[in-house]
Amino acid sequence: MHNPFIQIAGSKRSLHVQVAREIARKILSGEAAQNEIIPSEMVLCEQFSVSRTALREAIKLLTSKGLLESKPKVGTRVKSRDNWNFLDAQLLDWVIDLGDNEIVYQEFLALRKAIEPEAAALAAKNATAQQRILLSATFQQMDYISKNFDAQKWMEVDMEFHRLVFLSTGNSFYLPFANVLCTMFRSFISHSSEKGGTCIGEHRAIYSAIMAGDADKAREANAILLKNTNHRLPTSN
Amino acid sequence: MHNPFIQIAGSKRSLHVQVAREIARKILSGEAAQNEIIPSEMVLCEQFSVSRTALREAIKLLTSKGLLESKPKVGTRVKSRDNWNFLDAQLLDWVIDLGDNEIVYQEFLALRKAIEPEAAALAAKNATAQQRILLSATFQQMDYISKNFDAQKWMEVDMEFHRLVFLSTGNSFYLPFANVLCTMFRSFISHSSEKGGTCIGEHRAIYSAIMAGDADKAREANAILLKNTNHRLPTSN
DNA sequence: CATTTATATTTATCCTATAATAAACCTTGA
DNA sequence: TCAAGGTTTATTATAGGATAAATATAAATG
CATH class of the missing domain: 1.20.120.530 (GntR ligand-binding domain-like)
Known part of the structure; x- marks a missing residue:
């Protein structure tokens, strides 16, 4: 059930990194505004045609770098620019x-x-x-x-x-x-x-x-x- | 099937962060040597009494900070100290x-x-x-x-x-x-x-x-x- | 009005199954 | 013996569905 398009477009890296990269692009470019709640896991899974596992690993990756923060019921929020670790x-x-x-x-x-x-x-x-x-x-x-x-x-x-x-x-x-x-x-x-x-x-x-x-x-x-x-x-x- | 001990010991954070913290401790203290392959997912799941999901999210977190690197068939390796992001x-x-x-x-x-x-x-x-x-x-x-x-x-x-x-x-x-x-x-x-x-x-x-x-x-x-x-x-x- | 309780929504965690990867181990043929 | 190439096998990668926990919101209650 892989989406081969993403595999090609995102080079040869693992799936969750490709997804993380794409979400990061949206955040860094401002397409996803700071403090905004991004779509729910289910929606994103469909958007990227990946499993929840891969999506969640991507979100964990971005959270670790200060780009996102997740809470149950609330959703996943884009953190303010101050928290982005540009030294990563x-x-x-x-x-x-x-x-x-x-x-x-x-x-x-x-x-x-x-x-x-x-x-x-x-x-x-x-x-x-x-x-x-x-x-x-x-x-x-x-x-x-x-x-x-x-x-x-x-x-x-x-x-x-x-x-x-x-x-x-x-x-x-x-x-x-x-x-x-x-x-x-x-x-x-x-x-x-x-x-x-x-x-x-x-x-x-x-x-x-x-x-x-x-x-x-x-x-x-x-x-x-x-x-x-x-x-x-x-x-x- | 949670292990309440870990919950108490690792404060109130989410499970995968607690696991990550414990693995990080082993790496940072030198208990897990640089370039060493850490035990496989299954073994670690048992050690920490957590699911593969939680464990893998922990590993993703540590990978993002430069502490680990995973490859299929090879395992998960502790990266050398040069790669640890101390500015995180x-x-x-x-x-x-x-x-x-x-x-x-x-x-x-x-x-x-x-x-x-x-x-x-x-x-x-x-x-x-x-x-x-x-x-x-x-x-x-x-x-x-x-x-x-x-x-x-x-x-x-x-x-x-x-x-x-x-x-x-x-x-x-x-x-x-x-x-x-x-x-x-x-x-x-x-x-x-x-x-x-x-x-x-x-x-x-x-x-x-x-x-x-x-x-x-x-x-x-x-x-x-x-x-x-x-x-x-x-x-x- | 304040306070508590119930509900619904979302992420968190667990679980199991299958796929991809690459090291190690066999062939097989010269 | 040994090298090339295919096969097995161990490990992570990904999928997908079920249940638990958390919490914002709404409803009920005093």
């Missing part, structure tokens, strides 16, 4: 899928400017031996790719570099940024690849400071990188 | 419940130091008229309570003040911090209430700068507040 990589993916991403990109850059320099400082202090090895290996690749430029490869290694910085902070609260960052990098053409420029110098400064354990220098170097980062229009989708 | 208020709640929170508190303070000054700066630039009214009203209360001191009330209004700063940034990525902050404030006795000192002067500086639209001053004022914030032992739970 999956939710961010859904946001990006809406298109119109210049604002998302700008807001993310504003977040990076706050958080990343401090992350670099913490990494300089707290990175483990193994993390330093990983960071080192990644920077080697950056260096190589900056000389034999390839936009796609640069994006990947650039992403990995910054991801490792977050993972090396030794602070649990910085870990989620790693995934959010990856989601953003994968969705947008890296701004720093503009005109083939790879900011290798700025990255080297961050890398060296972290390896040297110089927190202040790492912080400043990362701030400089982000200051030079000039906002590019997203080109994906 | 519910997950943070579970972390705090483990006790041993001095580290959590320190790490959170490190995050605040990075993010909050910038949030204050953004709020100074972007707060709407309505948000300024709310912030104003909240600061009035702070002022009053600082003179007629009450630790509990001060915690609440202090929390509300900083929450409003995050909500006033006009940046989606800053919104989740509001909820995380509230979770932390509710779980720990506010550090700033030490010896009846309420940092009202520091808060006034932040408040005034935001109301005046002076981003730089707001940033600096918030940084000063956090610099003076001296780490107290958590005393709750």
